[in-house]
Amino acid sequence: MKDEVLAMPYKPNWIIRFFAWVNRLPFPAWLFYILILLIGCAIQHLYAWWKGFLEIGLFNVFLALSGIWLVEQLYYFGHLNPQIARQALDEIRPLLDLDDEGFKLLSYEFTMVPASPPLILPMLGFLFGLVFAAAVRPSSPEINYAFPEFLFLSWGLTHTMTFVSVYAIIRQLGMVNQVITQINKLDIYNLNSLYGLSRLTASIGVAIIVITFLTSFILVPQHIESTLHVVFYLSFLILALAVFVLPLTEINRRLREEKNRLLKVVNTHIEDMFEKVRVDIQSNEMEQMQTLHVGIDIMLKEKALLETIPTWPWAPSTFRGFLAAVFLPLFIWLVQQLLGRLMGF
Secondary structure, eight states: OOOOOOOOSSOBOHHHHHHHHHHTSSSOHHHHHHHHHHHHHHHHHHHHHHHTSSOTTOOOHHHHTTTHHHHHHHHIIIIIHHHHHHHHHHHHGGGBOOOHHHHHHHHHHHHOOBSOSOTHHHHHHHHHHHHHHHHHGGGOGGGGSSOHHHHHHHHHHHHHHHHHHHHHHHHHHHHHHHHHHTBOOOOTTOOGGGHHHHHHHHHHHHHHHIIIIIHHHHHOGGGGGSHHHHHHHHHHHHHHHHHHHGGGHHHHHHHHHHHHHHHHHHHHHHHHHHHHHHHHHHTTOOTTHHHHHHHHHHHHHHHHHHHHSOSSOOOHHHHHHHHHHHHHHHHHHHHHHHHHHHHTO
């Protein structure tokens, strides 16, 4: 999707301008990122074949996909996230008390990262990537394999993007709360307009799990045997859950308040109708009994319906999909451990 021309309250971050450039290429964005992956794969294998570290024609999975963490971040934050964010805003727009210009401004701020913070953030990310690569090098011999300088550069660039991504996530989740505060009226009987926000937070949580946990588990399964790596990955699982749920707590509070208000109204109506029934019975006036009976039945059905309405703004499919993404890696690891013990290795 090409970027729409919107009012610019601030200059977008350099990474946003890079994504815009990728969008203007004459071929799909996903193909561009696959090309990045293939170029990294070719450089490392050609070097390994040339130096004799790897038999010519033989491929190594880690060398082939060592840039996958960077590519995953670029594709998600450059293309998937903006699309999901725009769709969420389009769905929730009828609930917002904004004119066209106000909505355009909100859309821009929701999907664009400002030029701040300064370049110190990606610089720190690059330095952290180098330090992290050096720290895990003793337990990750694949880093020394063939062309370690390229892998150090790749890890530096990956963590450069990670630092920028963390800033973008924090800012966007703050914008989710800002959007929620601008909702003027909630219709608890129609929550579909709110589901886009949960799809956005769920997608961020799933991206965290896939990039930090699942990809590493598939490419470097021996890392799961390290206590440090287990703690590292579990901390990101907790973070993914927090990213999914915490930004929606305010809308959950408002939905609970609206649900309790409507239940109180229904209970009051039921109480009034029963009082009328008692009065009619005492006065032997039975003409309105049938009407009151129908009214009570309707109120009881509305109360039962209200009690079943959830107050978290996510579709069941979104919640199930998120839980599947969270627990699938753990399930795979448990199965692997169980099979290993049963088979004696």
